[in-house]
Amino acid sequence: MPQKAAPTPRNGVDTPTLFATLDAVKGQRELAKFQFRATNRWVSGTHSRSTIAGFFGAGGEQSRDQSFRLDGDHPPVLVGDDNGPTPVEYVLHALASCLTAGLANIAAARGIDLQEIESTVVGDIDLQGVLGMDDSVRNGYQGIRASFRIKGDASEQELKALLARSQARSAVYDIVTNGIPVDIQVQAESA
């Protein structure tokens, strides 16, 4: 497929660097291996805090100028103190932000200028599962519904095709719809 001779930055995406990065990875596939990490510490009750800093990728350990701090908690109606979003709300944000980043990148690669992307993501959950009251009720969301509104300099069909491509290549969409293996280890210390 012929590529544009001189892609230009678009949608806040540095398109020339994006294409250069793709070319670099095509030439050296192990650059695509990444490992992301979060370290979490319990604060009190249902409140915990994660620190997100370095990661491995592009052939080496990567540091960041700053580390990110994320608080998770339950709201008072679930006997928490509302010090942060609930863990399941973070999943909704992860999905929305993954699909949206993909949209901007794909539009830039296709030479489409975007003006707006908005989405609302909702998840329905029956807490009888988590509360251990009914084994026929699953612990997680029964389902998630996402509604996107995209405004850009292209036909409706082209704009919808951007989202279809983003969905087809979204890491979080894959995780959330298909599931992944999770291994949990524990070290216990009697105080």
Added chain:
Amino acid sequence: MPQKAAPTPRNGVDTPTLFATLDAVKGQRELAKFQFRATNRWVSGTHSRSTIAGFFGAGGEQSRDQSFRLDGDHPPVLVGDDNGPTPVEYVLHALASCLTAGLANIAAARGIDLQEIESTVVGDIDLQGVLGMDDSVRNGYQGIRASFRIKGDASEQELKALLARSQARSAVYDIVTNGIPVDIQVQAESA
């Protein structure tokens, strides 16, 4: 199973209220139906921001004293500006915070005082999937590994059993390991 006559607050968990909440839901199962929501708006490039505020649950619409704002972005090595954690890092935090909140609640219900919970959650991902370079490579994590360290006033076996129970009743663990249906709608506007 007999319940303690007078559970006391423990681990920052208001155990009496936790038991009262469980009893209320047992008597009126529709109180367990919740809906969580995130609204996301694209900022620029791979940067977007979610707002998390009200939700439905416990029989009605619930507001919060404050709304939460979450930024998502890609790091420079992935042609982003690092304005926030990556979407896939949010998934790691969601898993850690869900299992940790469960640990504190379950320990409180079992009368176990905890001193510390720490966890590190790592996810390995081969970006050849997301970058569309190899259809045999999935988009999401190949797998996640979580390592917990728990310190508390109980035997090692009892402390490990807390994590096993939290895992068995974790909403995010269920979502991430088993997958859930996601429906995506789009409204496109040609500018």
